[in-house]
Amino acid sequence: MTYSQLELKNQICFPFYSVSRLITKAYKPFLSKIGLTYPQYLVMMVLxxxxxxxxNEIKEKLFLDTNTVSPLLKRIESMGLINRTRSNEDERSVIVTxxxxxxxxxxxxxxxPEQMLEGLAHEGITVEEISNLRNTLNNWIKALSDNKNDNKIK
Amino acid sequence: MTYSQLELKNQICFPFYSVSRLITKAYKPFLSKIGLTYPQYLVMMVLxxxxxxxxNEIKEKLFLDTNTVSPLLKRIESMGLINRTRSNEDERSVIVTxxxxxxxxxxxxxxxPEQMLEGLAHEGITVEEISNLRNTLNNWIKALSDNKNDNKIK
DNA sequence: CAAGTTTATATCGTAAACGACATAGTTACA
DNA sequence: TGTAACTATGTCGTTTACGATATAAACTTG
Known part of the structure; x- marks a missing residue:
C-alpha cells in the first residue's frame, strides 16, 4: 500500500485552502488602506x-454562521460604518444599515477589484481564466452547501 | 458608475474563500473521528x-508562517503525535519527528481521501474536474506565492 | 390558547491566521 | 576577529471560524 492519496500534492482541499489564503493576503495592502479586513470587506460589499x-440574509450570502457574523458586525459597527436595529415586523431579526x-x-x-485583476494579470492569470474558474467554483459552492444541508437532517 | 465589480458575484476571492471553508467543513466528520483539525491533518500529511x-520546511510546504505553525505544532505535540528536537547541525532549527x-x-x-472523493462524486463533481482544477490552482499558488516575494523586496 | 418547536441572534471557548516584535544561533565581511 | 546582517523559531495581540449553548420572539398544533 502506497498511501499516495495522502500526499499533499494529491489533495484537492489543500490548493483551495492555500489559494484562498494567498489571495486574501494579496488583498491586504489595498484593504488596509481603507481600514478593512477581508471578511469585513465582504460584509460591506453585501451591504x-x-x-x-x-x-440572516448577510450570513447566508457569505455562507457564514451567526457566531462568526455577529462579532464581525459588532466590530464594523464600532468602526462607525453600520447601524444595527431590531426589525419591527419580526423582533428577532436585526436590520443592518x-x-x-x-x-x-x-x-x-x-x-x-480592478487593482486586484491587474495584479493577477501581472502574474499571468487572464480574465478568461478567472471567469471560467468562477463558474466552476460556483458549482462547487452549490454542491458543498447542499451537502451541508444533509447534516441538518441528521 | 455602476460599481458592478464590487458585487459579490463578480469577485474571484470570495468563491475561493467559500469553497475552502466548505471543503474544510466537509472534511470535519472524517477528521474529528481521528481527532485532528484540518490544519493539523495537513501537518501530519507532510510528516x-x-x-x-x-x-522551516513544513512551513514552506504549507505556505504558512512560523507564528501559525509554531503553536500548531505545539498542540500536535501535546497530543503525543510528534516530537520536536533542536537540530545538531544548526541549533536554530527544530526537527519534527x-x-x-x-x-x-x-x-x-x-x-x-477516498471517502472525500466519494462525497464529491455524490455531489456531481468528477475526478477529471478535480484533476483539472488541481492543475489550475497549483498555477495560482505559484503565481501568488511569487507575488508574496515581491513584498520581501520592499 | 397553552406547550412544544422553530427561528434569529448572541455569547463562550478553542483553534487558526497573521502582523509586530523578541531572541538565539549563524553567516558575512570589513 | 568582531560586529552587523540574516535566519529559524517563538510569543503576543487581534480577528476569524465554528461547535456548543443560551435566550427571546414567532410559529404550530393539539
Whole structure:
C-alpha cells in the first residue's frame, strides 16, 4: 500500500485552502488602506449592493454562521460604518444599515477589484481564466452547501 | 458608475474563500473521528510523507508562517503525535519527528481521501474536474506565492 | 390558547491566521 | 576577529471560524 492519496500534492482541499489564503493576503495592502479586513470587506460589499439587510440574509450570502457574523458586525459597527436595529415586523431579526461613513467607503473601495485583476494579470492569470474558474467554483459552492444541508437532517 | 465589480458575484476571492471553508467543513466528520483539525491533518500529511522535517520546511510546504505553525505544532505535540528536537547541525532549527502514535495514525487517516472523493462524486463533481482544477490552482499558488516575494523586496 | 418547536441572534471557548516584535544561533565581511 | 546582517523559531495581540449553548420572539398544533 502506497498511501499516495495522502500526499499533499494529491489533495484537492489543500490548493483551495492555500489559494484562498494567498489571495486574501494579496488583498491586504489595498484593504488596509481603507481600514478593512477581508471578511469585513465582504460584509460591506453585501451591504453596498443591498443596504438594510437582515443579519440572516448577510450570513447566508457569505455562507457564514451567526457566531462568526455577529462579532464581525459588532466590530464594523464600532468602526462607525453600520447601524444595527431590531426589525419591527419580526423582533428577532436585526436590520443592518450603512451609515454615511459606510456609504462613502464604497467610493474608496471601488478601485480595488480592478487593482486586484491587474495584479493577477501581472502574474499571468487572464480574465478568461478567472471567469471560467468562477463558474466552476460556483458549482462547487452549490454542491458543498447542499451537502451541508444533509447534516441538518441528521 | 455602476460599481458592478464590487458585487459579490463578480469577485474571484470570495468563491475561493467559500469553497475552502466548505471543503474544510466537509472534511470535519472524517477528521474529528481521528481527532485532528484540518490544519493539523495537513501537518501530519507532510510528516507522513517525509518524517524528520525542519519546521522551516513544513512551513514552506504549507505556505504558512512560523507564528501559525509554531503553536500548531505545539498542540500536535501535546497530543503525543510528534516530537520536536533542536537540530545538531544548526541549533536554530527544530526537527519534527513522528512518534509511534503519530505513525500509527496514518493507517486511520488513509481512507479519508477516498471517502472525500466519494462525497464529491455524490455531489456531481468528477475526478477529471478535480484533476483539472488541481492543475489550475497549483498555477495560482505559484503565481501568488511569487507575488508574496515581491513584498520581501520592499 | 397553552406547550412544544422553530427561528434569529448572541455569547463562550478553542483553534487558526497573521502582523509586530523578541531572541538565539549563524553567516558575512570589513 | 568582531560586529552587523540574516535566519529559524517563538510569543503576543487581534480577528476569524465554528461547535456548543443560551435566550427571546414567532410559529404550530393539539
Amino acid at each position: 453596498w449592493e443591498s443596504d438594510g439587510m437582515r443579519i 450603512l451609515t454615511k461613513k459606510g456609504k462613502e467607503l464604497k467610493e474608496l473601495a471601488s478601485p480595488i | 507522513w510523507e517525509s518524517d524528520g522535517m525542519r519546521i 513522528l512518534t509511534k502514535k503519530g505513525k500509527e495514525l496514518k493507517e486511520l487517516a488513509s481512507p479519508i
